[in-house]
Amino acid sequence: MLRGLTTVSFFADDVTAAARWYAELLGIEPYFTRPVQGTPAYVEFRIGDQQHELGIIDRRFAPRPSLQEAGGAVIYWHVDDVEAAFERLLSLGATAYEKPVQRGPGFVTASVVDPFGNILGVMYNEHYLQMVGR
Incomplete structure (x- = not known):
């Protein structure tokens, strides 16, 4: 589907x-x-x-009125270095939503709220790299 x-x-x-x-x-x-x-x-x-x-x-x-705070689904974009991406986002004015967290071997996530109220997730995901390599 x-x-x-x-x-x-x-x-x-x-x-x-x-x-x-x-x-x-x-x-x-x-x-x-x-x-x-x-x-x-x-x-x-x-x-x-x-x-x-x-x-x-x-x-x-927007299909519905906006909430007062960020929320909802977090979409993670693959990055090669989560710490560096997280720090760059903060330097551009985003605020931390969730600091980098190791979720297991080969999986690290972090997320920020952009200056416009949207949650932007970044992730190192070894499965993503395997799929791109196919």
Whole structure:
């Protein structure tokens, strides 16, 4: 039934600021932008080995009112060095949600809340590397 990740959607009150922040983090510009009334209402990045989509949507288009605090599912993006990625995210203005934790041999996770209220997870996952190697 579930065949693969297509798009991770984050919400922001200021899509332009969020796009700049993620462009700095990722080292790339969004490949797609959709304006509404002259300002970006949606931007999308393609990232990683599988070119998964990270979309940032104007919060006014969220399907439900936003919560006062970050919550919900945590989506982990593979990184080669969790500690370094976590520190870089903090240096860019994210706040710690969960500091790096070893989950077992070959599995380390951490997560932050970006400046726009979204949880961003990073993970070293040896199974991911095995799948990419196939």
